[in-house]
């Protein structure tokens with residue numbers, strides 16, 4: 001977008017005056033950020049309106065991506081880049097005496113997600129807009145996002161993330177588009193067998209819309225987040241006593257107050273279910289209203305609307321759409337089912353049993369009686385249709401309601417036209433293990449869509465130095481078509497280019513080290529190898545294995561004071577769920593280890609270890625460009641895909657990985673020589689699991705190195721760890737090491753040593769690095785979204 005700098009200056013100053021009744025030289029950077037964002041939002045609003053009009057007037061099919069999480073990250077820089085306003089706005093700010101960097105830093109990151117699943121949703125929204133696909137997000141506007149993580153005595157402490165304290169300048173509250181969501185009550189059938197829902201409580205859902213900007217200045221889609229609010233002028237409130245209003249308001253707002261209510265109690269679980277229905281119902285009602293304005297036959301609905309269910313959290317989309325079609329549009333069951341199935345598609349993001357959602361039937365019956373009736377009918381129809389062709393066991397595995405639970409994954413597969421996994425291995429496991437009976441019934445519905453990442457954020461925005469080097473080398477075409485990065489393969493033996501690659505990495509490492517010093521007073525040596533594991537803390541992701549190995553190196557250095565090794569800084573980042581006891585013990589372990597290693601003069605800087613507090617998207621953007629070694633070490637079969645693995649690869653890090661998730665596809669891209677693989681593979685893990693022939697104690701008893709590190713969890717070797725090592729010790733020996741940490745220990749140790757040794761030959765390392773970047777094009781979320789659009793959503797377009 002071409003802007004007139006003088007006009008922009010005036011508009012910005014005026015916005016500041018409106019917002020703060022102050023002149024520009026008296027406001028803070030945080031205040032400038034707010035007014036700047038609003039000015040930019042105003043500048044793009046014309047295109048936003050045009051885009052909505054175009055979609056409506058041309059009766060284009062729209063995609064609605066329903067997700068409980070959208071981890072969008074900071075928006076200012078990305079918006080400036082995509083609109084082409086970055087340089088002009090930097091100049092304008094300079095004229096006013098401000099540095100863009102400071103303003104960018106004052107943006108609070110919306111923490112509306114938890115990990116990969118939420119970040120994927122954000123990358124997908126970005127890709128839809130950039131490809132010109134009318135794709136809208138539908139989610140929840142949580143008052144408090146993912147908690148802010150701090151450490152106290154090495155333990156994780158959770159602080160509320162009050163991200164809306166200074167308001168979100170990108171959003172627009174649309175009270176006139178509010179919807180009513182009904183909870184509770186009873187349902188009876190009238191004389192014509194039509195359901196009458198009575199005695200329910202109503203909650204108003206108010207949408208807040210944010211623009212999702214494409215990079216051609218034209219497509220601007222909408223991320224719509226719903227908030228539960230008390231609307232004061234409504235007649236329903238006549239029945240509420242004035243003195244009780246405040247309490248009522250708090251009660252209502254609770255629904256969208258926090259991401260992940262504590263689900264260790266029934267009350268917390270119920271709140272989560274309420275959240276799920278709340279945004280699903282509001283979203284679908286508003287979609288139906290827009291559709292009806294088109295004045296088409298209802299049978300056209302699936303031709304104009306695709307609803308995507310991001311994991312099962314929004315699976316209530318299915319009975320909710322059926323409810324609308326039956327009760328409000330008065331269709332027959334068969335047609336309602338057909339339309340619903342043709343509209344819905346579902347992505348499964350995990351095979352971890354504990355994450356496959358099951359709701360106690362009585363929760364649904366009480367909270368959503370009409371929805372529960374629909375679920376019962378769907379289950380009855382399914383059983384009627386398939387009971388003769390399935391064994392009792394197959395029927396048990398596939399039914400929607402069984403043993404007093406509603407199984408959301410089965411509902412999603414049975415009632416949608418497409419179910420996809422997120423990496424080849426993951427899809428394969430869904431088809432052959434976790435959902436094999438559903439796959440037997442509906443083989444055509446299962447498909448793979450390997451995840452992807454947005455290149456705008458994960459290289460262009462976060463790694464400008466590497467991006468410019470790539471521009472210089474192969475031209476700028478890769479920014480439009482990331483597959484063009486393959487041209488870098490031609491430079492893998494070009495020593496000038498390899499030197500440049502190294503220089504870029506070193507600059508990024510220095511920048512990162514400076515930032516860490518300034519923000520946390522960490523002393524990171526930019527000459528050391530940056531070996532990084534950033535992700536949620538979970539046993540299957542095995543930060544524990546990484547930490548045990550560091551403990552091993554520590555012992556080795558103490559035992560052999562002159563042991564020579566390439567200095568390494570081990571960097572961790574990630575949060576543990578607040579109720580996940582063991583993951584929190586791993587955090588404590590890493591922090592204790594960091595304390596001892598970083599303060600022990602005998603180590604002489606050979607190894608250092610840092611756990612960066614409050615890992616989030618903005619931190620990832622700083623760490624990833626600076627990383628040499630990317631740790632992707634989950635137990636094979638457990639990580640559905642991973643996406644940070646792709647971000648690291650793109651930025652030239654070398655992956656140290658198990659054969660899990662998308663690591664396998666990364667290996668296929670770069671070849672065996674440019675990735676370091678270790679550990680058990682899928683077959684070996686499945687074999688241990690089915691034959692129960694794994695014995696962790698045997699390994700421990702018969703291996704001196706392993707015994708030494710495991711014992712140091714509990715023998716006082718790390719005084720800071722205190723008694724907190726006991727649970728971790730037990731996880732290995734009492735619980736027989738469910739994630740095969742001990743089994744993989746040696747191959748991990750050797751793989752890690754080999755990589756460090758390879759780093760000595762910098763030319764070879766830089767070559768591996770460039771090969772990684774060159775072959776990362778396939779993991780662009782644009783490529784992934786093109787496949788979703790064509791193969792799942794049936795959206796046409798010239799992409």
Ligand code: GL4
Pocket residue numbers: 115116117118120311349350355422451639640641642643661
């Ligand atoms: C996850 C997977 O754990 C992760 O491997 C995957 O990359 C991501 C996006 O598909 O989805 N599943 C859940 S649940 N959370 C995730 O991050």
